[in-house]
Amino acid sequence: MKNKPSKHIKEKISDYLELPKEIMLDLPQLILKGDKEIYIENCRGVAEYSTQLVRVNANNLTVNITGSNLNIKNIADTQITVYGKIKALEFKQ
């Protein structure tokens, strides 16, 4: 409960000073290349991995990538690139 107001403040500050949010709020940064490839930075590992669904943990968020023929192009400590035919992206708190 204590964390919540501080986050608001952080968001406000970053809004006000135009600082990058992904650093201030520790949010994942996603780069999509059409429906072929997605690059996620600042993530915390793979929660689920199949050719139809890849779930990636990113702090408070979970990114669900659905599609077909999904595979991981490369994966390192805080970043992951998934390629295949992406149909949908979904964010869950």
Place this chain on the structure above:
Amino acid sequence: MFLIKVFNFLKGYVIIQIRGCYIERFINVCTHRNIYIWDTIRRSDNTLLLKISIKSFSKIRPVAKKTKTRVKILEKKGLPIIINKYRKRYLFFAGILCFLVFAFVSTQFIWTVEVPDNTEYVSKDEIMQAAFDSGLKVGVFKRNINEKDLQNQMLYKLDKLSWTWTYIKGTKAIIEVKEKTPKPQVVDNSVPCHIVAEKDAVVTTVRALNGFANVKPGDTVLRGDILISGTALSEVAGMRFVHASGEVYARTWAEKTADFPMYKITQTPTGKTKNYYTFNIWSKKIPLYFKKKSPFKNYYNVSNRKEPQLGKDNFIGISIDIDKYIEIVNEKTPLTYEQTLNYAENELRKELLKNAGENAVLEDLNISVGQKDEEIITVTATAQFNEQIGIQTPVDMTENTENISE
């Protein structure tokens, strides 16, 4: 990215198969332990293919144990694997090393000497010889050549040169020269001389610049006749000697007879060829055949040379000479009488012009057919030229003094 692929290839990687229920966990543990994974392919619910570098493969065993998955190597790829595979082929590596050494050593010598061929007063051979004498020859060690010294020596040896420049480009030594302009000929006017006819002719014009004209247009002269005299007997001054000069133009004739066949031979290659190869190594010839003999009756041959080079201008002293024999068929095409005559006229005109003097002008050409055969005709061409026939000859002094004493 291509560069990353190249990097991975150089470092070497393995394609492994992971089997187990906790594949996501396996991936997460790997990433936490700084094991880089790429190009994963999900085969089925409990199998995964992935690529991993050779170096981090050793770290995978504890991870597999922790996540209860089984690891199987499917393929090993990359440069370290290839090197490892051929590790025991000593001769192979020795061969590579030998080749590198050979290439390096053979590029340290001069294999070709290039000489300009547009020189006017100095022949190519002379320059070649001078360069040879100065120490620039095929097969000489490159480092031993002192270019400056060589240039000086060349200049010293060849008087006709005013400037030389030698430089080495790869295994090629290039010589550049600048020639001296020769001294102009000084006419010695003090020596008395006649202008004498060079050949039998009929005089057309006489242009005496100095001396006394002995002939007039229309005169027939024989070879050796004095055209413009350098001596004159004057009643007042006695015998006078001058240096005669001038030009005498006269009509001359030349004749040429030749047989001409009434057919034309055309040569067409049949397509059959035979090659003979000669291997040249460091200017030594090694024939790659036993006996060089044309396998065809009618043939012509073409020879060319192939020189492998290491980069530009780095001829390594090895070349292959190819002597190609090409079979041909001679075909007779009959010509009409007019065609043969036309051909004969052209040929004879060419021949006559070649034999005539440099400044001769062809005035007339007469063609007459001597003998006519079924296949061969004999053609005679008579050419009339107009040319300068006077040449300077010194006056024979003894003869003239005798005249005076008389």
